[in-house]
Amino acid sequence: MSAQTPLADAVEVRSLLESLVGRDVEVLTGASAQDPAKGDGCLVGMYVDDIGAVAALVLLDVPLAAYLGGALGLVPVRMAQQAVDHGGLPDGLLENASEVLNVMGSLFNAEGAPHVRLETVFEPGHPVPADVARHAQAFGRRCDLDVDVAGYGRGGFSLVVV
Template structure:
């Protein structure tokens, strides 16, 4: 199964946020504190295919940019290491739409199964897949007018 290209990720974020987004190399997002937003995707047979981790900075900035919330609210969330429900819901919506480029890259229809907030317990199987160093794309996204954060897309073998 293939990973979405960086251009697909960039285009998705730019299209939904209505802002320029720069994409570059990133480090793997981990499940350490501050915990990321985690999303799981399944195919039509309901098999887990992909795990995506969005660090708290990207979740806050992207969530704020999506709803035109001032940058300061995202910065406060990052400083407090707490993602407010409205920013989580907005970042979860971005992750829902990310199913399309994941499916396009893999050639298999994908849908979002679950999104876990930083305060949620993540199943051990999902944690293990998220930590896999194999087939993954780790990027840093810089949202114009807001800030930067990291995203990791991990293919489940």
């Protein structure tokens, strides 16, 4: 049997996010799956293996993308909240949240597992390819969390291993 891309658990996600943003992060399991086609959409990171096949997705709803992007870039909370209120991410928060997705790729690269890297980031409110949308809603190897970034706020997170 060939090695599989590992599925990170809530503790691994929390640990990575805390070390990245330098703030306490609380995670709660049992959250709803994030859907890029609903509401304001999601920031979607698509990760591929060495042959270019989709290996994993990370989906952040707009609030979580704004809060993580704000915390990473030391953006004032009110600016992150304005993005949430408007249902979108300005360029600075989008860039910071995309960097969060890039670092999240380390969760997939365990010893003996296939190499996985961030290939594409799909912005909230923009359509995603049909295969990405299908994987985002698939049952199976996934971790759906509510994530609270201390001092910023709470949002939804989904990690899907294809």
